[in-house]
Amino acid sequence: MWYEKHKAYINEKNINPETGRYWYTHKMLRRSYFTIKRVLPNIFTTWRVLKSQTPPMELKDTSAILKTFGFIKRAYPKK
Incomplete structure (x- = not known):
């Protein structure tokens, strides 16, 4: 490792x-x-959530994923 x-x-x-x-x-x-x-361990959870939305969010490039980093920061605050 x-x-x-x-x-x-x-x-x-x-x-x-x-x-x-x-x-x-x-x-x-x-x-x-x-x-x-x-x-x-959860980095692709956001991608799965976005793709499972109705209608699915288009992920043509990484910009859509980058916009969701606020969600990740709230889910995993600094300790």
Whole structure:
């Protein structure tokens, strides 16, 4: 699995020696990976819902799907 191969890199931290507080060095990479991991099992649910509507929504290109990302964000809010 990709995560196992890159786990050490994703979990790298910077530590402030004065306060002891830390932050992840690759914050955006972590955020991207965990977002994809969270939504991937249901990523095509939106497409199935759109196609099952009466009448079915035309999906000539990805623009129709991109418009539905608000639905996905509401269904899977950040934790």
